[in-house]
Amino acid sequence: MIRLLKIDFRKYFYNRSFWVLFLIYVLLNLLVFTGAEKFVNEIVQNAGSSTPLEIPGFSLYSFPLVWHNLSYLGGFFKIVLALIVIIFITNEFSYKTIRQNIMNGMGREQFLFSKVIFVFVLSFAATLLMFVTGLFLGYAHTNEVSFALFIQKIGFIPAYFLELFTFSSLALLVGFLLRKTGLSIALLALYYYAFEPILSYRLPENIAAYLPLKSMGNLIDVPNSSLMKMFGVNFREFVSMPDVYLCSLYSMVFIGIVYLILRNKDL
Amino acid sequence: MLENQVLEINGLTKTYGNLIALYNFSLEVGAGEICGMLGPNGSGKTTTLGILLDIIRADSGSFKWFGKAPDSNSRKRVGALLEQPLFYPYLSAVQNLRVICDIKNASKAQIANVLETVGLTERKHSKYKTYSLGMKQRLAIAAALIGDPEVLILDEPTNGLDPQGIAEIRDLIVSIASRGLTIVLASHLLDEVQKVCTHVVVLEKGKKLHSGPVNQVLNTATKFELASDDLDQLKQLLEDAPFVKEVKHEGSILLLTASEEVQANQINEYVCNKGVFLSHLSMRKQSLEKYFLELLEENHD
Numbered sequence: 001m002i003r004l005l006k007i008d009f010r011k012y013f014y015n016r017s018f019w020v021l022f023l024i025y026v027l028l029n030l031l032v033f034t035g036a037e038k039f040v041n042e043i044v045q046n047a048g049s050s051t052p053l054e055i056p057g058f059s060l061y062s063f064p065l066v067w068h069n070l071s072y073l074g075g076f077f078k079i080v081l082a083l084i085v086i087i088f089i090t091n092e093f094s095y096k097t098i099r100q101n102i103m104n105g106m107g108r109e110q111f112l113f114s115k116v117i118f119v120f121v122l123s124f125a126a127t128l129l130m131f132v133t134g135l136f137l138g139y140a141h142t143n144e145v146s147f148a149l150f151i152q153k154i155g156f157i158p159a160y161f162l163e164l165f166t167f168s169s170l171a172l173l174v175g176f177l178l179r180k181t182g183l184s185i186a187l188l189a190l191y192y193y194a195f196e197p198i199l200s201y202r203l204p205e206n207i208a209a210y211l212p213l214k215s216m217g218n219l220i221d222v223p224n225s226s227l228m229k230m231f232g233v234n235f236r237e238f239v240s241m242p243d244v245y246l247c248s249l250y251s252m253v254f255i256g257i258v259y260l261i262l263r264n265k266d267l
Numbered sequence: 268m269l270e271n272q273v274l275e276i277n278g279l280t281k282t283y284g285n286l287i288a289l290y291n292f293s294l295e296v297g298a299g300e301i302c303g304m305l306g307p308n309g310s311g312k313t314t315t316l317g318i319l320l321d322i323i324r325a326d327s328g329s330f331k332w333f334g335k336a337p338d339s340n341s342r343k344r345v346g347a348l349l350e351q352p353l354f355y356p357y358l359s360a361v362q363n364l365r366v367i368c369d370i371k372n373a374s375k376a377q378i379a380n381v382l383e384t385v386g387l388t389e390r391k392h393s394k395y396k397t398y399s400l401g402m403k404q405r406l407a408i409a410a411a412l413i414g415d416p417e418v419l420i421l422d423e424p425t426n427g428l429d430p431q432g433i434a435e436i437r438d439l440i441v442s443i444a445s446r447g448l449t450i451v452l453a454s455h456l457l458d459e460v461q462k463v464c465t466h467v468v469v470l471e472k473g474k475k476l477h478s479g480p481v482n483q484v485l486n487t488a489t490k491f492e493l494a495s496d497d498l499d500q501l502k503q504l505l506e507d508a509p510f511v512k513e514v515k516h517e518g519s520i521l522l523l524t525a526s527e528e529v530q531a532n533q534i535n536e537y538v539c540n541k542g543v544f545l546s547h548l549s550m551r552k553q554s555l556e557k558y559f560l561e562l563l564e565e566n567h568d
Binding site for chain 1: 321414
């Protein structure tokens with residue numbers, strides 16, 4: 001496993017497009033994580049200026065709410081991670097280096113495993129980014145930090161990781177299936193922005209909830225703001241286990257299909 | 268079974284839709300042999316080698332490396348260059364070879380040696396994408412040498428090179444071969460095969476036409492030049508001989524194609540007994556190229 005990790009590390013460490021995309025991802029996240037509170041409060045205040053009601057300003061960053069808020073916001077940028085995964089996989093096909101790897105003595109299943117490790121590491125790094133940012137923001141914005149407060153909603157962190165991992169596994173599948181960079185990105189984007197939204201609109205709600213992107217989205221529900229509470233809207237403030245099972249199942253299915261493709265096809 | 272058998276192929280078949288790329292192909296390669304695979308483009312050479320390297324899945328048939336069913340570990344004992352060099356363009360030669368060392372579990376200390384062997388030491392830190400075609404090909408040979416392989420598979424190693432590059436690569440192969448490695452070399456350049464190989468396999472349209480030692484091909488002369496005072500009389504006489512397939516005029520001599528293995532002294536004895544004395548008799552040594560073309564022609568008849 002260490003060997004496979006090392007092999008892939010050698011492949012992307014000197015790859016400029018990998019680092020450019022990863023940097024964009026990090027900056028995008030940091031910008032939104034740190035700028036979100038001001039942005040949301042301004043909107044809420046503006047909305048409230050025409051009503052007689054007094055709307056309190058609130059913090060997105062205090063423990064334990066910070067974990068929920070940041071993991072929800074970060075979820076919007078998982079498409080960038082998927083892009084990295086697709087480019088990394090399809091490169092192996094366009095350079096035909098997958099052939100080089102296999103004929104030099106890498107098993108096909110080892111090759112897949114090395115890519116699953118990559119997806120894992122990437123999702124882990126992104127989760128770490130959210131965790132560290134949350135840590136700083138939380139300490140800065142919470143009056144009295146206690147351990148109980150700190151870990152109260154910490155379940156959102158593994159859930160966030162699962163969301164990223166499942167989506168990146170889907171990208172892995174698309175990459176292995178189509179082998180062409182542009183085509184893979186186009187198909188994933190099409191599915192993400194058009195196909196599944198249309199499908200979930202057409203299907204009955206109780207079935208649509210089981211679609212891949214929908215179940216990934218369900219993992220971390222919209223955080224409640226004070227404004228929403230005033231209007232009586234109440235979203236789920238915890239991670240529900242059925243969603244966890246469903247997303248884990250999806251990851252396994254995606255990776256399982258890649259395994260079957262890789263086992264049977266010419267490279 | 269050959270002694271010290273390195274590779275055994277049993278009835279490999281591969282189809283792409285309606286196209287039969289390889290049909291019921293069998294072959295044995297012993298240790299130390301340099302086996303040339305000959306055949307026109309599209310005859311199944313690359314398909315065969317691709318299957319042996321697990322790049323292509325065969326429809327049926329099987330093969331064994333080192334007497335055992337193939338797995339990723341047996342491939343670690345094989346160095347290969349398939350069709351074109353395959354490397355990460357944004358990595359340097361050294362970085363690319365490090366990836367291969369990790370895959371093969373080979374010592375990175377080898378990298379300097381193999382780069383020296385192929386003459387790329389000076390450019391070892393340049394990115395692969397800046398290399399000329401000849402340098403890319405040489406790096407591919409360097410990569411194949413990583414891990415001290417017992418077998419080398421070389422598929423068209425001089426493809427797309429200029430004459431100087433071809434000569435360089437050929438010298439390189441000869442010097443590698445002298446180390447006692449088993450080599451399987453696919454090529455459509457017959458001269459190349461004739462110069463380096465001990466054994467030869469001829470393929471056409473996925474079928475094996477011939478396999479055997481190169482010497483056997485080159486020493487079985489089936490053609491003789493003859494002349495005497497009266498060519499027409501000689502021709503008539505030879506046409507009745509049991510070992511003759513065809514006799515024809517070629518300028519001021521006769522060209523005899525034998526139907527079976529026959530030595531020059533047997534021919535001489537035969538015409539002598541008939542009361543004719545030859546003024547010229549010589550064996551026409553066959554080149555691999557001629558033999559190859561004849562094989563293909565026979566197959567078309």
